[in-house]
Structure formats: C-alpha cells, structure tokens
Amino acid sequence: KNEVEQSPQNLTAQEGEFITINCSYSVGISALHxxxxxxxxxxxxxxxxSSGKKKHGRLIATINIQEKxxxxxxxxxxxxxxxxxxxxxxxxxSEKLVFGKGMKLTVNP
Amino acid sequence: xAGVIQSPRHEVTEMGQEVTLRCKPxxxxxxxxxxxQTMMRxxxxxxxxxxxxxxxxxxxxxxxxxxxxxxxxxxTLxxxxxxxxxxxxxxxxxxxLAGGGDTQYFxxxxxxxxx
Numbered sequence: 001k002n003e004v005e006q007s008p009q010n011l012t013a014q015e016g017e018f019i020t021i022n023c024s025y026s027v028g029i030s031a032l033h034x035x036x037x038x039x040x041x042x043x044x045x046x047x048x049x050s051s052g053k054k055k056h057g058r059l060i061a062t063i064n065i066q067e068k069x070x071x072x073x074x075x076x077x078x079x080x081x082x083x084x085x086x087x088x089x090x091x092x093x094s095e096k097l098v099f100g101k102g103m104k105l106t107v108n109p
Numbered sequence: 110x111a112g113v114i115q116s117p118r119h120e121v122t123e124m125g126q127e128v129t130l131r132c133k134p135x136x137x138x139x140x141x142x143x144x145x146q147t148m149m150r151x152x153x154x155x156x157x158x159x160x161x162x163x164x165x166x167x168x169x170x171x172x173x174x175x176x177x178x179x180x181x182x183x184x185t186l187x188x189x190x191x192x193x194x195x196x197x198x199x200x201x202x203x204x205x206l207a208g209g210g211d212t213q214y215f216x217x218x219x220x221x222x223x224x
Contacts, residue, residue: 045214045215
C-alpha cells in the first residue's frame, strides 16, 4: 500500500510570502493529485501531474518521480489561500486514491 | 454542468435509524467514488464504481454500509443501522477516465450526525 506523507502539517504565513508544501509517497505512481479543501468544507482538485511541473495562476506543482516527491508552491500568498492542501496518489493501477493527512495553511493579512 | 450533486447536505439522525445519501455524478463521467472524512482518519475511500459496477469496496467499514449505482446518473450510500461513530462528512466524486489518470470532481458533501 502506498504511504503518503505531507509536511508541514500546519503552516502560518504572512500575506505575500512564498509557500512550499511537500508530499512524499512510497510506491511508484502514474499520477499525483493536489486537492484544496476550503474552510467551508468543499474540495477542489488543483492539479493532477505525472511528471515535471504544472502552473495555474499563483500555484505551481512539481513532481520528481525518481525521488517519489512532489511540491506545491504558492507565490505571493493571500488570505484567500487559507485552506487545507491534500496530496493523493493512486493505489496500484487502480482509481483508488490514498490521501495524505493534509496541510492546514493560514495566511494572515 | 452543475457539477457533482449530493443530497442531503446535512443529516441528523438517531442511532439505529437508516440513512441514505444520494449522489448525481457529472454527466458523461464513468467513475464514481464515495469518500468519508473524519478528523481522526482524514479522507478515506469507501467504494468506487466504474461504468456502474462496483470495483473496490474494501473501504466499506462493515456490513451496515451498502452502496448502489443503478444507472450512470445516480448512486446511493446507505447505512443501516446507523451508529454515532458513523458521524462524518461523506463526499461523492466522479471522473471521466479509468486508472487514476483523471481529475476527480467532488460534490459538496453530506455532513452526517448520528446522535
């Protein structure tokens, strides 16, 4: 079974700071998912990536397949980025996702 | 598209009662997932369907839980009888491709409280 570890578990930042959230997994995968859960509870898929880097607005996701590691970067952070960020990987070749415990980000104005 | 639709959004019931949660996936998606989220265990997959067929139900906690997908546009998750430890947020999600290679779109969730 794939084990997914996220670090840090909690992070408080000031508006404008550059933020990095890390995710490591134990077994090779086809793709990795980054999800965002808002304080109200809704879950949104941010990225799905299998190699290299993807960018969407101020969010950048990178993955290193050899090192089994992914990072999510937030540039020029804003209070509205405050959320829980969850990393997930498929188990084996299935659609079953294994989730990290999430990282709670708080961005203060 | 309206996205994944779940009902009810909130459910409060008493221990021993039957609870039915409903989900309408995004039209055209062929995979549907039921998740449970608690503070202690985070997000966990309960069961997923591909083309209306249950593929993996290893996450279903016990026989009190059952899920059906009678057609491509509707699924139910039933708990009978419910217990206080079933209190959680239950999410339904759908995706369009098999093999973990597609984005999963989540519904707003059903917050279940069992007294």
